[in-house]
Amino acid sequence: MERRSWAEPYRVKVVEPLKMTTRAEREQAIAEAGYNTFLLRSDDVYIDLLTDSGTAAMSDRQWAALMVGDEAYAGSRSYYRLEETVRAVYGYEELVPTHQGRGAEHLLSQILISPGDVVPGNMYFTTTRFHQEYAGGQFTDVIIDEAHEPDSLHPFKGNIDLDKLAAVIDAHGAERIPYVSFETNVNMAGGQPASMANIRAVHQLCQRHGIPVMLDATRALENAWFIQQREEGFADWSIAAILREICDHSEGATVSSKKDNLVNIGGFLALRDPELARRARALLVAFEGLQTYGGMAGRDMEALATGIEEMVATDDHVGARVGQVEYLGDLLLKAGVPIVRPVGGHGVFLDARRICAHLPQEHFPAQALAAAIYVDSGVRGMERGIVSAGRDPETGDHKRPRLELVRLTLPRRVYTQAHLDVTAESIASVAAEAERIGGLELVYEPPELRFFQARFQPLAA
Numbered sequence: 001m002e003r004r005s006w007a008e009p010y011r012v013k014v015v016e017p018l019k020m021t022t023r024a025e026r027e028q029a030i031a032e033a034g035y036n037t038f039l040l041r042s043d044d045v046y047i048d049l050l051t052d053s054g055t056a057a058m059s060d061r062q063w064a065a066l067m068v069g070d071e072a073y074a075g076s077r078s079y080y081r082l083e084e085t086v087r088a089v090y091g092y093e094e095l096v097p098t099h100q101g102r103g104a105e106h107l108l109s110q111i112l113i114s115p116g117d118v119v120p121g122n123m124y125f126t127t128t129r130f131h132q133e134y135a136g137g138q139f140t141d142v143i144i145d146e147a148h149e150p151d152s153l154h155p156f157k158g159n160i161d162l163d164k165l166a167a168v169i170d171a172h173g174a175e176r177i178p179y180v181s182f183e184t185n186v187n188m189a190g191g192q193p194a195s196m197a198n199i200r201a202v203h204q205l206c207q208r209h210g211i212p213v214m215l216d217a218t219r220a221l222e223n224a225w226f227i228q229q230r231e232e233g234f235a236d237w238s239i240a241a242i243l244r245e246i247c248d249h250s251e252g253a254t255v256s257s258k259k260d261n262l263v264n265i266g267g268f269l270a271l272r273d274p275e276l277a278r279r280a281r282a283l284l285v286a287f288e289g290l291q292t293y294g295g296m297a298g299r300d301m302e303a304l305a306t307g308i309e310e311m312v313a314t315d316d317h318v319g320a321r322v323g324q325v326e327y328l329g330d331l332l333l334k335a336g337v338p339i340v341r342p343v344g345g346h347g348v349f350l351d352a353r354r355i356c357a358h359l360p361q362e363h364f365p366a367q368a369l370a371a372a373i374y375v376d377s378g379v380r381g382m383e384r385g386i387v388s389a390g391r392d393p394e395t396g397d398h399k400r401p402r403l404e405l406v407r408l409t410l411p412r413r414v415y416t417q418a419h420l421d422v423t424a425e426s427i428a429s430v431a432a433e434a435e436r437i438g439g440l441e442l443v444y445e446p447p448e449l450r451f452f453q454a455r456f457q458p459l460a461a
């Protein structure tokens, strides 16, 4: 059949000029940033693929919605609109608005986890695991083994391994497991989805033991896309219906609205149980804000409600979003650059372990590769390897994740195909001469979530 290209279901109305820098300027900027791309000034970045979080371009309707935000301290009309929208799209009755995803994770962990509890989850996300441990819980990974293999072509590498989960329940007892933390389109695994069959099976197993399933539904939309494309029986379902079916197999969800929901700030905890929601709201007023705004301005809630509507209004939106990520992934594969496969939903993940095979993991190959790419072209990616994994609280040693990756995350509706061509050309040329990349050593390391603020210097040759 003749191949037809897809294209974006929108056009550009406003542009933001970018600064072009020289290689010498970038060498200086990365040294000043302690070889940590989080510490670069965005003015020194050309194509910013650090994150897809809070970096989306809002639509004209979202910008217009800002003007009608109701900034009442209590009972804001914008809150009620958001509540209705979350009920309609995600299907949870109880909305607890927060300033962003980690605010929701904080509340959920505090109301459900007691010291000594065990929280099974599919791989981990940095802030999610932080809040589980901060509440006294112990995170335990129950993702399928294929998720740790960059080359495994398993279509649903985000799946929970039911045997691993059953073994955790056997070992600790259901009463020590406050909930199963189920992330959709697993970020740290490379943006990899869970199948509907797995989501249903996990929920059934948990129901038998009286354990709630709490989704991290931050990228559930992208997960829904992969189910529609890859899972038998879903080709005719709308994205909206699949998203709803995912949520129907859980008791609640935390959402960072800075991703799927197409806004620059915001998030929420959504629940079915009114009693649980009452306990979350009691903490909400101390840590975030009143129950009808949480951590958001009225205008933020308006833009968010519109963003949630837009993300499911047509299947073309998510198709173009994931299509763009696949486009970049295909360019890199054609250039022979090792990446995590299948290409995920929100970004392309470079396999730094293979690209920088000459560097041992304690010389921070992914951190060094991210810095080298920035110096080459001003493209900013992020380390997702040993630095992000942090230290073992018991032994104080680095945790050594099998995946040592550089993440190139695509903001939604922001960059053009030509930006992606430039990105792929730069990475292909850096990877072709990767043996020139030297290792790094830590010079400053904060105790928590170290990857955000750690500083490095080149190892003496």
Ligand code: F0G
Residues within 6 Å of the ligand: 050, 051, 052, 053, 100, 101, 102, 103, 125, 127, 128, 183, 187, 216, 218, 219, 256, 257, 258, 266, 267
């Ligand atoms: N859950 C997942 C799966 C995430 O990817 C993030 C954030 C959060 C929760 C926390 O949400 O940032 O709104 O507080 N991920 C960003 C990223 C930071 O770059 O991947 P937040």
